[in-house]
Amino acid sequence: MRPPLKEHIKTDVCIIGAGYTGMSTALHLAEAGYRVTVLEASRIGFGASGRNGGQIVNSYSRDIDFIEKHYGKDVGKQMGQMAFEGGRILRRFVRDYNIQCDLKEGGIFAACNRRQFNELEEKKALWESHGHEGLELLDSKQTMEHIGTDRYTGALIDHTGGHFHPLNLVLGEAAAVESLGGTIYEATPAISIEEGSMAVVKTEHGSVTADYVLVAGNAYLNGLLPKLESKAMPCGTQVIATEPLPEDVQKRLLPKDNCVEDCNYLLDYYRLSGDGRLIYGGGVTYGAREPSKVESLIVPNMLKTFPELRGTKVDYAWTGNFLLTLMRLPQFGRIGSNVYYAQGYSGHGVTCSHLAGKVISDAIRGQAERFDVFAGLPQYRFPGGRLFRIPFTAMGAWYYNMRDQLGV
Known part of the structure; x- marks a missing residue:
């Protein structure tokens, strides 16, 4: 200190x-x-x-x-x-x-449906038009060679991404x-x-x-x-860290040791830590409220992606605020x-x-x-002032989350 x-x-x-x-x-x-x-x-x-x-x-x-x-x-x-x-x-x-x-090098954007994969194709073309190289599209089979789950339709690797x-x-x-x-x-x-x-x-x-x-x-x-x-409005995101995983489990979950974020509006993101834990985050609490139990928000999503982790101990769970404009x-x-x-x-x-x-x-x-x-x-204030900016924003997030769930 x-x-x-x-x-x-x-x-x-x-x-x-x-x-x-x-x-x-x-x-x-x-x-x-x-x-x-x-x-x-x-x-x-x-x-x-x-x-x-x-x-x-x-x-x-x-x-x-x-x-x-x-x-x-x-x-x-x-x-x-x-x-x-x-x-x-x-x-x-x-x-x-x-x-x-x-x-470590390499970050993956994972598409949960065909619409999101089409958007990744557009992202690749957009970034390349601005001179960014090192992008690679993966179909569903190739994606499973990088992420040990059948949850995704496809993915985009940014080889200049990474984690730390x-x-x-x-x-x-x-x-x-x-x-x-x-x-x-x-x-x-x-x-x-x-x-x-x-x-x-x-x-x-x-x-x-x-x-x-x-x-x-x-x-x-x-x-x-x-x-x-x-x-701007403070918002909370939640993260958990599992116990250190056996090396064979690490290799099954993330064989190339890339980090991943999906393409949902309320997205999941995860990676392996240096000591072999799965770091898994996601969710948003508007107005920086502290959720009563981080694990209850994140573990179900982790198990949806990696069912084999059922019963795995969560050693750490935390939340923190980012600022949304x-x-x-x-x-x-x-x-x-x-x-x-x-x-x-x-x-x-x-x-x-x-x-x-x-x-x-x-x-x-x-x-x-x-x-x-x-x-x-331009820098705008949130509509409704302090009283209404949280429910207005949460309603918007609910709408986009429903679109993700329906794949539209």
């Missing part, structure tokens, strides 16, 4: 939040010689960065064709050029700083930041931000005066910037001239948060063209 801030200090850049967005930004800036100070309300990786499913999934929660349709070909082209960069940044950090996070230990990644990035002279304070929630030519971030026992501030708390801002929080696109922006924010990756945060760190660090260094593409996307 790193100590909390108990003094008044000055720095070049103050970052609020020690998750992937904060660590990627801090590491890019520290590499460029900036003095970086990070304030974390709890512990490094406490939020989605330490609790996610550990999968490298390219692009955004809304894909490039949606962006082109709603915001124009030019915006779609520019965002398409960035859509596959986050995974490369993540891998560079792992390589350059020797981060031990069980990084999420908490170990962010801890390794934090250590890299510190190796370059950056400072991280834990148990130090930001209480307020005073704007000005030099911004001041106040905490309970100290303050940080900085040329620039990045707000990277995502679903855990806890009242710091109410106007920012009104643009109305358009399911990330929200980047500035408050004044020197307070930046990035949030709302809507379930695609692993790669996009690492991209955000590069884009924001470039903007702070005076190269804001790519940042401005994201910042130019």
Whole structure:
């Protein structure tokens, strides 16, 4: 545990939040010689960065064709050029700083019906039109060579996808930041931000005066910037980890050791951990409510995919919050001239948060063209305010889930 801030200090850049967005930004800036100070309300990786499913999934929660349709070909082209960069940044950090996070290659999108497989064919063509390579379509028989279940109609392998230990990644990035002279304070929630030519971030026992501030708390801002929080909604996802499985069982479940996510709106995702456990996640609770028992939500889905695991012990179960936006696109922006924010990756945060760190660090260094593409996307408040945004969103999710179940 790193100590909390108990003094008044000055720095070049103050970052609020020690998750992937904060660590990627801090590491890019520290590499460029900036003095970086990070304030974390709890512990490094406490939020989605330490609790996610550990999968490298390219692009955004809304894909490039949606962006082109709603915001124009030019915006779609520019965002398409960035859509596959986050995974490369993540891998560079792992390589350059020797981060031990069980990084493995290859991610699979699995289709539960013919409609979804047709959509995977379209995804392959779309991504390839934006220069992305390493994609391979599988029919149902070929899919079973990668996933030990007959549940899927077909699949798409992204050979540039992959999986890793999420908490170990962010801890390794934090250590890299510190190796370059950056400072991280834990148990130090930001209480307020005073704007000005030099911004001041106040905490309970100290303050940080900085040329620039990045707000990277995502679903855990806890009242710091109410106007920012009104643009998105915290949502919970649930994950379980089985006991370590015998090697022959591992080989039957995932013979190629790829990670998998299905194509349902309320999707399942799973992979093998470095110590041979099946990590299985899925489901959404809107408004970040804590489910009474994670296992009751996830185990039935796991057994639907892998019936042979009936009776397998679940050693760990947890939930954590990601941040959903109305358009399911990330929200980047500035408050004044020197307070930046990035949030709302809507379930695609692993790669996009690492991209955000590069884009924001470039903007702070005076190269804001790519940042401005994201910042130019409209940012809407959820309809109905705090009272109705949860039931409205849940109704929409129910509709899309029913479509998945019916295969239409």
